[in-house]
Amino acid sequence: MGRVRNTTxxxxxxxxxxCVDVYQGAVAALIPYFVAERHYTYAIASGIVxxxxxxxxxxxxxxxxxTDRWPMPWLLPVSTLLSGVGIALSGLGDSYALTLVFVAISGIGVAAYHPESARVARLASRGSHRAMSWFSLGGNIGFALAPLLVAAAIGHGSLRWTPVLALPALVGAALTVPVLQLYARPRGGTGGTPPSRGADDMTSFVKLSLAVVFRSIVFTGLSTFIALYATQRTEGSATAGTxxxxxxxxxxxxxxxxGGALxxxxxxxxxCxxxxxxxxxxxxxxxxxxxPxxxxxVALTSAGLYVPFSLQVTLGQDYLPSRIGTAGGVTLGLTxxxxxxxxxxxxHLADSTSLxxxxxxxxxxPALSWLLFRTLPEPTAPAPGSGPAPTVGRKAAPSTRVGNS
Incomplete structure (x- = not known):
C-alpha cells in the first residue's frame, strides 16, 4: 500500500x-505585454514582479x-485557486494599483502552497532525492509553460484575455483532491513514536538560505528581463523573447x-x-x-541554477529536521x-543605462552561492524506517534519508 501511495x-x-508555478512564471511572461500595451518603463514593470x-x-x-504546528493539507487546493485568480484578474482594467494588488494576491497563493506541498511531498517521497526532484520538476515545467500559455492566451489579443489563465489553477486544485484523500485515510501502525529527527543545524541552514537568495537574485533578474533583452538583441523579434x-x-x-540523479x-x-x-x-x-x-x-544557465533546486530543499529539511514546514517555506519559498x-x-539601472x-x-x-556551499557540510541521518508513511492529517516526522534513493 505504501508503494501505491508513493507512486500515485x-x-x-x-x-x-x-499548475501553481505557472503563475510564478506568468508574472515574468506578462512583463513585455505590460510594457507594450501600457507603456510602462522598466522600473514600473519590474514593480509588478x-x-x-x-x-x-x-x-x-x-x-x-x-504547517509545522498544524498540518493544513486543505491549503493545497485553496492556494492553487488563489494563485490563478490573481493572475487571471491582473490584466483587467488599466489601473496599475489594481494590477499590483491582483499580482500580490497570486503571490500569497503561491506562498501558501509551497510549504505545505513540500511537507506533503517529503512524506510521500520518504526522503528520496529522486522523488523530490520529480516534485520539483513539476514546478519547473510550470515555469517553462508559462510564457507559452501567456502567448497563447493574449499574444494575439490584449491583456483583457488574462482570465483564460485561470484554467491551470482549476486543473491543479482538482488534482490535489485524490492526494489529500489518499493521505487523510487512517492507517494502522501510524500511532507509534515517530523516528528520531536529529538536532537542528541552524548555522548551516542560514548559510544555505543565503546561497538560495543569491541564486534567486540571478534567476529572477534574468526571468524579468530576458525576454526584453533577447528581443533587443534580435532587433525587435518578440518570438526570440518568448x-x-x-x-x-x-x-x-x-x-x-x-540534480536528483547526481x-x-x-x-x-x-x-551544488x-x-x-x-x-x-x-x-x-x-x-x-x-x-544564437x-x-x-540561457539553457545552460537554467540547468546550472536548477540542478541545486530540489537538493537545497532536502538539505534545508535535513539541517532543520524539527521544522520541515519552515525549512520548506524558506528554501522553496522565501529565498x-x-x-x-x-x-x-x-x-532603475536599465532605465538610466541599458539592459x-x-x-x-x-x-x-552565483559565485557567492558557490562560496557559501564551500562551507556547508553534507548532513547525515539514519536510514528511513520500514514502517508506513505518516498521514498528512497528523503531525509526524518523515524520514530524512540522505543516501541513495
Missing part, C-alpha cells in the same frame, strides 16, 4: 506543482511555521531531474558547488555571447521569492 501521490503532486514577490517572501515562512524565456524555464526542468551518486553539497561554478560562465554568456550562442547559454525584491533596482549594463552584475552572484 508524487506524480499528482508534481503536476499540481506545475516586486508585488508578486514581496508578500510571498514574507508569507511563506509564516505558512511554513503554521523562446529565451521558455529556454530559461525549460532548462530548469532538465536541471531538477539531473545526488544519488555524489553528495548534494558537492553537486559544481552547478554554481557552471552558472558563473553561463550567465556571462547570456549577457555577452553573440547571436546567447540562447545556448526564491526574495530575488524579486532586486528586480526594481535592476529596472546589458543592468544585467552584467548578475555574473558574479
Amino acid at each position: 501521490s508524487i506524480p499528482l503532486l508534481a503536476v499540481g506543482h506545475a 516586486l508585488a508578486a514577490s514581496l508578500l510571498s517572501s514574507v508569507a511563506q515562512p509564516v505558512f511554513g511555521a503554521l 523562446v529565451a524565456l521558455f529556454l530559461l524555464f525549460l532548462g530548469g526542468a532538465v536541471g531538477s531531474v539531473l 545526488a544519488d551518486r555524489y553528495d548534494r553539497v558537492r553537486v 558547488r559544481w552547478s554554481y561554478l557552471l552558472s558563473i560562465a553561463a550567465v556571462a554568456g547570456v549577457i555577452h555571447a553573440p547571436g 550562442a546567447m540562447l545556448v547559454c 526564491v521569492s526574495v530575488g524579486g525584491l532586486v528586480s526594481p533596482l535592476l529596472g 546589458r549594463t543592468a544585467l552584467t552584475p548578475l555574473i558574479v552572484v
Whole structure:
C-alpha cells in the first residue's frame, strides 16, 4: 500500500506543482505585454514582479511555521485557486494599483502552497532525492509553460484575455483532491513514536538560505528581463523573447531531474558547488555571447541554477529536521521569492543605462552561492524506517534519508 501511495501521490503532486508555478512564471511572461500595451518603463514593470514577490517572501515562512504546528493539507487546493485568480484578474482594467494588488494576491497563493506541498511531498517521497526532484520538476515545467500559455492566451489579443489563465489553477486544485484523500485515510501502525529527527543545524541552514537568495537574485533578474533583452538583441523579434524565456524555464526542468540523479551518486553539497561554478560562465554568456550562442547559454544557465533546486530543499529539511514546514517555506519559498525584491533596482539601472549594463552584475552572484556551499557540510541521518508513511492529517516526522534513493 505504501508503494501505491508513493507512486500515485508524487506524480499528482508534481503536476499540481506545475499548475501553481505557472503563475510564478506568468508574472515574468506578462512583463513585455505590460510594457507594450501600457507603456510602462522598466522600473514600473519590474514593480509588478516586486508585488508578486514581496508578500510571498514574507508569507511563506509564516505558512511554513503554521504547517509545522498544524498540518493544513486543505491549503493545497485553496492556494492553487488563489494563485490563478490573481493572475487571471491582473490584466483587467488599466489601473496599475489594481494590477499590483491582483499580482500580490497570486503571490500569497503561491506562498501558501509551497510549504505545505513540500511537507506533503517529503512524506510521500520518504526522503528520496529522486522523488523530490520529480516534485520539483513539476514546478519547473510550470515555469517553462508559462510564457507559452501567456502567448497563447493574449499574444494575439490584449491583456483583457488574462482570465483564460485561470484554467491551470482549476486543473491543479482538482488534482490535489485524490492526494489529500489518499493521505487523510487512517492507517494502522501510524500511532507509534515517530523516528528520531536529529538536532537542528541552524548555522548551516542560514548559510544555505543565503546561497538560495543569491541564486534567486540571478534567476529572477534574468526571468524579468530576458525576454526584453533577447528581443533587443534580435532587433525587435518578440518570438526570440518568448523562446529565451521558455529556454530559461525549460532548462530548469532538465536541471531538477539531473540534480536528483547526481545526488544519488555524489553528495548534494558537492553537486551544488559544481552547478554554481557552471552558472558563473553561463550567465556571462547570456549577457555577452553573440547571436544564437546567447540562447545556448540561457539553457545552460537554467540547468546550472536548477540542478541545486530540489537538493537545497532536502538539505534545508535535513539541517532543520524539527521544522520541515519552515525549512520548506524558506528554501522553496522565501529565498526564491526574495530575488524579486532586486528586480526594481535592476529596472532603475536599465532605465538610466541599458539592459546589458543592468544585467552584467548578475555574473558574479552565483559565485557567492558557490562560496557559501564551500562551507556547508553534507548532513547525515539514519536510514528511513520500514514502517508506513505518516498521514498528512497528523503531525509526524518523515524520514530524512540522505543516501541513495
